Amino acid sequence: DTAVSQTPKYLVTQMGNDKSIKCEQNLGHDTMYWYKQDSKKFLKIMFSYNNKELIINETVPNRFSPKSPDKAHLNLHINSLELGDSAVYFCASSQLTRTEAFFGQGTRLTVV
Amino acid sequence: SQQGEEDPQALSIQEGENATMNCSYKTSINNLQWYRQNSGRGLVHLILIRSNEREKHSGRLRVTLDTSKKSSSLLITASRAADTASYFCATGGTGANSKLTFGKGITLSVRP
Numbered sequence: 001d002t003a004v005s006q007t008p009k010y011l012v013t014q015m016g017n018d019k020s021i022k023c024e025q026n027l028g029h030d031t032m033y034w035y036k037q038d039s040k041k042f043l044k045i046m047f048s049y050n051n052k053e054l055i056i057n058e059t060v061p062n063r064f065s066p067k068s069p070d071k072a073h074l075n076l077h078i079n080s081l082e083l084g085d086s087a088v089y090f091c092a093s094s095q096l097t098r099t100e101a102f103f104g105q106g107t108r109l110t111v112v
Numbered sequence: 113s114q115q116g117e118e119d120p121q122a123l124s125i126q127e128g129e130n131a132t133m134n135c136s137y138k139t140s141i142n143n144l145q146w147y148r149q150n151s152g153r154g155l156v157h158l159i160l161i162r163s164n165e166r167e168k169h170s171g172r173l174r175v176t177l178d179t180s181k182k183s184s185s186l187l188i189t190a191s192r193a194a195d196t197a198s199y200f201c202a203t204g205g206t207g208a209n210s211k212l213t214f215g216k217g218i219t220l221s222v223r224p
Contacts, residue, residue: 041149045213103155106153
């Protein structure tokens with residue numbers, strides 16, 4: 001069984017559109033994250049949720065809005081997509097913030 | 113801001129040789145972790161070393177941590193072609209809601 005699954009795996013969309021990426025974890029973890037990996041493979045944290053509560057919100061445009069309906073899900077909604085949003089977005093989860101993180105397979109977003 | 117800095121940025125070795133990768137960081141940490149990312153895939157956790165530990169082993173992996181120098185090294189012994197991947201160090205902070213901060217990664221190529 002997949003521990004952290006995110007959908008879709010690939011997303012190609014036009015500038016200005018709104019899109020969502022879904023993430024689910026079946027590990028019983030209490031903390032979930034969204035990371036963005038750019039073309040140089042640099043991984044930057046965007047958001048972190050603990051028990052459905054936002055605990056980390058890095059300097060991310062407010063066009064990005066995370067939503068955590070329950071502990072097992074953390075979705076990412078992006079409004080008014082821009083070319084610079086093209087990247088691979090990874091969802092991850094961990095038990096508390098001091099243990100190993102489990103990553104999803106990533107969503108490659110391409111904005112054209 | 114980026115915490116971990118790995119070196120070298122790229123490493124090419126022959127199968128059977130050992131690979132050593134280094135990571136330096138800037139602030140106090142609770143733990144340091146190493147992850148592997150195969151091309152087009154998510155990150156996979158390899159090993160976690162806590163700030164009060166100096167060395168840890170897991171199979172062909174050996175990690176050291178020197179908190180006085182704020183550095184860590186990952187040694188992969190008897191490398192295999194399947195070890196070809198990008199390797200990232202990540203630091204977990206000391207705060208209750210600290211985040212995992214990743215370095216830029218090292219690209220390891222193991223030639224058969």
